[in-house]
Amino acid sequence: MEMQNWLLKQAETQPNHIAVDDGNEQLTFAELREQVAELVGKLNQLRPGDKVGLLATNSLMSYKIALAVITSGRSIVWLNWRLADEELQRQIADSGLLVCLVEDSLWRVTMSEPFRKYSTLLNQSTAKASLVATFKADRVASIMYTSGTTGKPKGVLQTFGNHFYSAISSALNLGLSSNDEWLCVAPIFHISGFSIIMRGLIYGITVRLVDKFRVTAIEQILVNEPVTIMSVVPFMLNKLVEQQKISHRSYNKSFRCMLLGGGTISRSTLERCLQSEIPVVQCYGMTETCSQIIALRASDALQKIGSVGQPLFTTQLKLSSKGEILLKTPALTPGYLNLPAKLPSKMVDGWYKTGDIGHLDDDGYLYIDGRVDEMIISGGENIFPQEIEQVYQQYPGIKEVAVTGQNDCEWGQVPVAFLVSDQRYPVTDLINYGRQHLAHYKVPQHYYYVQSLPKNASGKIRRFILQQKLSK
Known part of the structure; x- marks a missing residue:
């Protein structure tokens, strides 16, 4: 299946409709088309190959550059700016990037090729370029590395058909x-x-x-x-x-x-x-x-x-x-x-x-x-952390809670809880509360207080990091 380039389609059919608004500036679809065409011309000068990495915040320029990548016939490799240098380098090597564009505010002194600041892109002097006329359904529009709540991230291929x-x-x-x-x-x-x-x-x-x-x-x-x-x-x-x-x-x-x-x-x-x-x-x-x-x-x-x-x-x-x-x-x-x-x-x-x-x-x-892969097996019983978390989330004063399994010589594993709270509670009170709402084998016997829970970009708990804390 082949579809007309979505940006071109909207610019033709409703050119004066507001496409994007960042609170300071609004762009119609017609204006967006023109600005993206300029960026495509600049992008071509960098000779990035068929994929372009992006380290971006939710800025208007990031939005426009993302559209420039996909409307130039290339794929975006989205990278999480919260990652450490070593993590970023692994994903860049895995995706074979020749160019990774970095919002200027996210630039690090440790960065070198293939990283390029947005300002480097914007300083390219060139004429507008043509945008691809169509999007093929099976063409990869974007690549996102999985959030890795339990292990090593993998690059997920997302086609125009998938997005559609x-x-x-x-x-x-x-x-x-x-x-x-x-x-x-x-x-x-x-x-x-x-x-x-x-x-x-x-x-x-x-x-x-x-x-x-x-x-x-x-x-x-x-x-x-x-x-x-x-x-x-x-x-x-x-x-x-x-x-x-x-x-x-x-x-x-x-x-x-x-x-x-x-x-x-x-x-x-x-x-x-x-x-x-x-x-x-x-x-x-x-x-x-x-x-x-x-x-x-x-x-x-x-x-x-x-x-x-x-x-x-x-x-x-x-x-x-x-x-x-x-x-x-x-x-x-x-x-x-x-x-x-x-x-x-x-x-x-x-x-x-x-x-x-x-x-x-x-x-x-x-x-x-x-x-x-997060299921806890305790004495042959299957326990899911989310069920326990939903119960303790209602306990007065507990802001956040995460549950994971800890190795136990008698039961194989037992659930333990990590709490974010300004207070400290008697363990017996927490256990008794749990037994009012859960089967006894699901009630955590140990409670650890933390300032915050490790999470990925979508807010999901990275339990393997909590398990690493237990093993230290």
Whole structure:
């Protein structure tokens, strides 16, 4: 399948519609096309090959450079600027980059070739270049290294077709209006952020870029600007709900929903959202599927607490005999960079093995129990950290909690908890609380206090780092 270049299509059909807004500057699709064409000409002068690395924040220039890469016929290799030098070098070597463009504010004194500052690109003097006329569905648009919550990151290939089907499925679920404006505060080097950019091009709607999550600033935008959708993780939503309790401010009348990924939220938070007329659409997805593929309608949220919903229109779902979630979707990656055997090893009879364990209720709603590789086996019993975390998250004064397994000579493994809290609690109180809500073998016997939990860009807990702390 071949599609007209999405930017060219929108610039032709609605040239005066606002494509992107960063709070300081707005660009129409026609203006964006012209500026991207200039950047493509400059990019060509650097002779980057068929892939270009990006170390970027959610800035307007990063947005434009990303579009310049894909509309020049190249693939973006998104890199996480939070990584250490050694980690970045491994991913650059793996992807074979000749050029990695770095936002000037992210430049490090340790950087040399193939790193190039944005200013180096912008100082190239050249005429506008033509943009590719079409996007082929099987062409790789972007490469993202998996977040590595449990191990070594892998480069996930994401085609234009993958992004297209992800966007279409999302639109069929959420609905679509020409007046939609999607707030993008999720990092654009992560699929939850970049998918918003791609949807903006496919739908022809406005992307409202925000460089960082600051709760008062985000609330100000939601109150005063015509944002209709915002993608959030539980941490963001909880902060926004807490802020609204203080400010008593209502969001703008056009606001439609919070799209929640990276975990489910508690009944109390949902009820506060309902009282404040903030619809919450919980969803499930991954880098390999270009974002959400399963979602829970806001109208079902209170009746289906803990569920991530039902498969979107183009997604098929079933569970293996061991409860692993299996998927079929045209949004699924065609493979992993330089690892040709990896995707086939994760397929069974045409179904993709997600590595997540879940269960379905009688109505076909999916609940995530945990990761196969995060499951704790204690005395022959299977324990999922998320179930324990949801219980202790309700304990008064506990801000965040993460559970992992610790080796035990008697039981094989036992669950232990890491707590973020300003208080210290008697262990007996914590154990007794757990036994009121959980089977005794699921209750942590040891509790460790930390300043913060190690997380990846999407807010998911990096449990292997906690396990490393236990082994020291």
